[in-house]
Every structure is written in structure tokens, then in C-alpha cells.
Amino acid sequence: MPKLFILSAPSGTGKTTIAAKVLESLSGIRRVITATTRQPRPGEVNGRDYIFLSEEEFKGMMEKGEFLEYACVYGNYYGTPKSQVEENAKNGVDSLLVIDVQGAFEVKRQMPDAISVFLLPPSLEELERRIANRGFVDDNVKERLRIAKKEIPCAKKFDYVIINDFIDKAVECLKAVVLASRCSSERLEESQRALDSEVVSLIKGGECYVKET
């Protein structure tokens, strides 16, 4: 079965950049697009950046249990549609979800087989610089740092922790996590197109002669 990869980090660590670079250079993986009721910012495209929904539409999906998780932030709803992950899996494609730390835990609880990855800033000074440099008008740097300090201790509860000190290195690590998962023995069924039918039937039906003791 294809996997869901959850990429999470304190705000400003660079998870969106890392995710974009991995999606660019790796095939067979698609980003899960968050649904939201907030207004699109200039340049944001529906279905690419977010799925923009009315509050009525969003609440309808909530009631039907169509979100892996959802949250209300400053009066706007955000949610992860279950259907995208299912659709990707059906098509043999992995899913990559970029999400805040609270949401990551909720999704992992719903899908324990998902692989969770925490992206760490190398230092708080660097994180502060990155948040300030984004230059969003509504960014409250001190408040974001305060939250980051509460989120960083959660890193060890994730399956993987990647330090974003050098973007290329962090991208390589996330790609490695995805590639390694693809050759885990529990995903062997997916690789069988690359195998001759005789080898497949040996794997499926044959008995391992070696004593494991």
C-alpha cells in the first residue's frame, strides 16, 4: 500500500519549501491539499494552494467525517480531506501532507501507518530570522517563537526528525525517507511489476528454508 507522509514543523522552519522540492524531484508522490474557509491571498490558486470552501461546504464535510483532522484558527477552518489520501493510494501514489504539529498528531492517531517527519530549525536565532524574512504583514515573530519552543520538544514523538540547516540536505533526507519506505518489505507487493512471475510466486508461496531460531 502507498503511504501517507506527514511533514510537520514549527512555523517558519521551511516545511513548505522542502516539500515542494521533494515533490518536484520525486515521482509517485502527491501533496495533500488542505481545505479552508479563509479568503484566498493574492496569487493563491484554488485546488493548488488550498481548496477554498464556504463555511457551509466545510461544515457539511465535517459532519460527514470527510476530514482526517480539522481546526479553527482565528475564525477560519482548515481541514485535511481524507478522500485525497484514499484516491492517491488507489492510484498507487504516496501522499505528502504538510501540516502543523497539532494536526500531525491528530492525523497520525487516525492513520497510525502514516510516516511522520518533524523538521527542526538548527537554532532559534535562525528560526527568528526566517520568520522575519518571510515578511508577512500579520506575522507576530515573538508569538511564533513562543509556540515553536513548545513544539520543538514534540520532535522525538515523530518517526523521523530532519534538521533543516541546509535545504539540499534536508530535501535529500526526506527523499530518503520516502524511497526507503518504498523498499520496506511490507510494501513488497507494490514492487512486483519489476519482478518476473516465477520470483513473485516464490516470494508468495515459497517457504523460507532458513531456520530463524
Next chain:
Amino acid sequence: MPKLFILSAPSGTGKTTIAAKVLESLSGIRRVITATTRQPRPGEVNGRDYIFLSEEEFKGMMEKGEFLEYACVYGNYYGTPKSQVEENAKNGVDSLLVIDVQGAFEVKRQMPDAISVFLLPPSLEELERRIANRGFVDDNVKERLRIAKKEIPCAKKFDYVIINDFIDKAVECLKAVVLASRCSSERLEESQRALDSEVVSLIKGGECYVKET
């Protein structure tokens, strides 16, 4: 803690080639050199290809429990020295052991934290071709194929299974397994040099504020 990676496969699948290429292009990992009582073949170098021992030396190590596993094949002893893996770990270096399937199970039993990787030939025809092309005088192709058919069903008992249909792809996969392991959260301690002390102390001492429910 650095890890021991066990690479195993039916004879002729190409595990030595794959291992060499991974060791060439990845730092922080060293091959575990097998000890043997057999005579060196032309071109083989002591300490590089094998550790060549007298039967007396070998049996002395056996008695002192200095092998992770050992076996006697056609009158010659082969064994995996525990000390190399320990030495590498002490130096912060991962270990890569290339070994037959029986030996892989024995090592995994002794070191359950080791990561086991099975290399699969894409087809039995291809395996036969590879064995024949090696052109060892003493190679009995039919016998090796018979054993391979008994080993291939063991693949699913390994942590990872890599199909060696294209060498570069197989090398990438094994590298991904090693790199992914290095950013698993259980190995976070090893990465702390890349982190500022404030971040380290948050990870170590801080409490994850997020409810996991």
C-alpha cells in the same frame, strides 16, 4: 547509536557490487570484513577482502564468543567479528555487513536492532546469467540456482527488500535506507552537533505541549 546494516541475497544477485558502490558514495559507513580460514585467492588482500586466519586463530575467537555468527562451508570457516561492529559504533560510524541468508538471520537474532536488507534478482534467468558470467571455475550454476529458490521466499522476513534490476536504482535504494535510518527519531542524539544548544535542551528537557490523545 550508529547502526549495523545487513545486506543479504542469493549468491550471484550482486550484493558485493551494490555494497561497494554504496560504501564509495556514502560517508560514515564501513564494511564489516569477514574472517575466514580459507586460502586467499589471487588478488585478495588480507584485511581488505577478508581477514585470513589460521584454523587455530579462528577457533580461539569462536571459543571466546568473538563472532556474531560463523559457519563452516566445504571445510573452511567463515565468521563475522563482533569487534568491528562495536569499534565502528564507538567511532560514530555505521556498519555494513554483506552476508549469506543463513548468516543474516543469525546476526539479526544476535542484534535485533540491526537493519536487514534482502537484494532480489529480477528473474531467475537473469540470476543464472549473472552466476554464469562470473566465471568462477568452481561455480555450480544449477546448484546455486537451487539454493536461490529456497532463499528468495525468505525476502519478506527482512526489513527491506531491494530489487536489483538496475544497479544504480538498487544503490540509490540502499543509500536511502541508510540515510533514512540516520534521521529516524531514535537516532536524534547523533545529529545534535548540527543543532544549537538551546534547541537540544528543548528536545531533551522540554515537554511536548501537544495532546496526542
